[in-house]
Amino acid sequence: MEPLIEFKNINKTFGREPNLVHALKDVSFKIYPGEFVAILGPSGSGKTTLMNIVGLIDKPDDGGLYIDGLNMGDKPDKVYSKLRNQKIGFVFQKFNLISKYDALYNVALPLLHRGKSYKEAKEAAAITLDRVGLENRHHHKPNELSGGQQQRVAIARALVGESPLILADEPTGALDKKTGGEILDLFEDLNGQGKTIVMITHDLDIASKAKRIIRVDDGRIFED
């Protein structure tokens, strides 16, 4: 089976000497379709950088990045946006919903950017919101929703495009324990339905929900 994500000796630095930070040092790993992987590490370990590179919102300095077998090294910006739209669903710690739009429109956005009609996108968004348990919150704006509900909207947005890969950056970080637990259950369900899930966390309890844990420390990775 071909890996969905493959890192080959990836390096990433920030800043310049003498303040150079080596965020990722020669990182290599593979993630296969259907996996539920937790990337575990303390803050400053480089795990968010790793996640941003997987999510194609940041680029490595060198090394090989393959998404679904495709070498991303020499691809133009257009390919990056297309893959972000079709292969990846992002769930952020701070939800990153657009505050002036209601839940339904936020969820419909990825489809609108794919070129779907307004009507089609809204129908799909409504179904997806129902799927994450927000049947009665379609027309609420983010500030009218609780943290847990906002994160569900964000998850619906990641799901609506049928992307095979869900990336979650500390998805429970801004939520209380109970609500966080519910979100994790949702991820487990989604994994059960065949989604590949990569989740960043600094909490071993949360990481243990995943089937596989990749530890990151000081820019290097250690497989369990």
Place this chain on the structure above:
Amino acid sequence: MVIISILSNKFRVFLTSLGIIIGSLTIILVVGIGKAGETAVSEQYSRLSVESITIAKTKGMGQSSTSTEILLKDDAMNMAEVLTYVKSVGVSTRVVADIGTNGVSSAITIQGINEEYADITRLEVVHGDMFTNEDSLMRNKYVVLGSNVADSLFDGDPAGAVGEKVMIKGSTFEVVGVLDSVGGSGGISTSQADSGSVDDMAFIPYDVAVKYTSGTVSRSSSSGNQLTYVALADDIGNVEMAVAEIKDYIQETIGTDAAYTVTDAGNVLESAQATAKTLSSLLLAVAVIVLAVSGIGIMNVLMVAVQERTREIGILKSIGASRKTIMTEFLLEAAMISVFGGILGALLSLGAPWIFSMSTIAYEPSLGGIALGMGFSVATGIFFGFYPAAKASGLEPITALNYE
């Protein structure tokens, strides 16, 4: 997406549009005024034969020139005989005098002219007839009224004026004709010292004018009154030669050719048109500057919008919005602000004819002006929207997402 983000700050959009509204309105008005000016010029001269040549006392020399530097009527009339290319010569003497009927009286310009003058300057009589040179010799006290004069003296019934009596300088004159309305303000020739529309004048036979109104003009006793002549070249191709001949003739007769300005109709028309054009290009330049300033306003607002929406742009990019989409959105937003401003400017310009009708400025609404005004507005919006749009679309997703 575009529509929602625009509507989210209506007041700001309106303020931004204001510059564009004023800019497009200015362009439309400028084009309208320029067009009206050009129309007036061509209407004014449409009656002037291209073969005609105006011979008028040089401006500014009227008072200072000695009385011997006057081209007398007989000398001028003689040109038609002795000069090769001059076919006929018309003469005009003018005074401002009261003209009245029983009820009304007003001071207007009264011109004493011969038949040739009426022909060359194409005075068109719509009611009655023009007097003849016979009438002049016989000192018949006939008068032909300009259309406005006939209107005011005869209560809006110019046709009824023919055959009626009017008083000029205490003498009774019979109205034999009424001129067609020409509009405009220039009258027959702008090089005449005190031009005005022939609509506001009255014309009487030359010799009658000498006897009753203006008095005799001679070298020994200058009355301050001046004679203006128009000559007709025998062919359109000979106008230049006729002008040269006339200048030579004046030089020989009175010792200087500087006392009179000899201008052919083509020249007069060209310079009048050039003046009208210069004026409209000047106004147009002002309008373009207004638009450029409002364009900078649009750029400023969009730059603020890029900053405010940096995180939003980051989110959109993370869910797969392409560079092109974001670019298009910002450009569309700029275009919408400017189209909105352009349309509002065009709508406001519809009230212009009404406003200008209360002033002395001539205005002629034109579709071309509206198209130009709106075209310029949209171009301004897109031109000045381009930089912010490029800046927004070029943001790295991770930088945009982390922006606080």
